[in-house]
Amino acid sequence: MTDGPQPISADALRALRRELAELRTERAAVAVTLRGEDDAVGDRADEADELQRADEVARLDERIARIEERVRGAAGAGAPSTDAVGVGSTVTVRFEDGGESTVHVGELADADDPALVTSDSPLGSALLGRRAGDTVTYRTPGGPMNAVVVSVDA
Known part of the structure; x- marks a missing residue:
């Protein structure tokens, strides 16, 4: 596989953009439930729930970053090669x-x-x-x- 940007089909690019929009919406919904620094955390169950939501935001952030990177890279990739197999071949x-x-x-x-x-x-x-x-x-x-x-x- 090459080190440069990999081609991506128009359908796959649309699917990635759709997933990105859904992930951003989901992240916003979860992030709004997180407590601020001044908000007191209740008992251990509340604290565990808060940690679980924070972990979910981090997971969503990671997936969003990977998709954004792939979408940016796809823009300059051009058409798939006919010399060697790549994504889109x-x-x-x-x-x-x-x-x-x-x-x-x-x-x-x-x-x-x-x-x-x-x-x-x-x-x-x-x-x-x-x-x-x-x-x-x-x-x-x-x-x-x-x-x-x-x-x-x-």
Whole structure:
């Protein structure tokens, strides 16, 4: 995988922006329940609840920052390469049994796209950075499998 910004499909970018808006709304709702410095915390149960809400705000802040970084990086990434597999690539692979399949490498799982493999899945991560003719090995519940990259398209 390259060190620079990774391409992202328009659908995935819309999904990230939608998630970002939802996370910001959720964060605002949780943050408003946190006590200020001058507010006294009651018993231990109140204190535990306060800590749990603070942890939730921190978790939301972390996810928001990661999405914001990805959205910023996607703006300058350009179209997926046809030389090597990256996020956004369409890849035809030939499996050990001789069957071929064309998959789309994406960042976000999409139940409506049965040909999508996420970049962090075993097959998706094995494909990243590979070129036509390369053999990849990836994990399956039945053990390691091999596949050959037949072609890479944007």
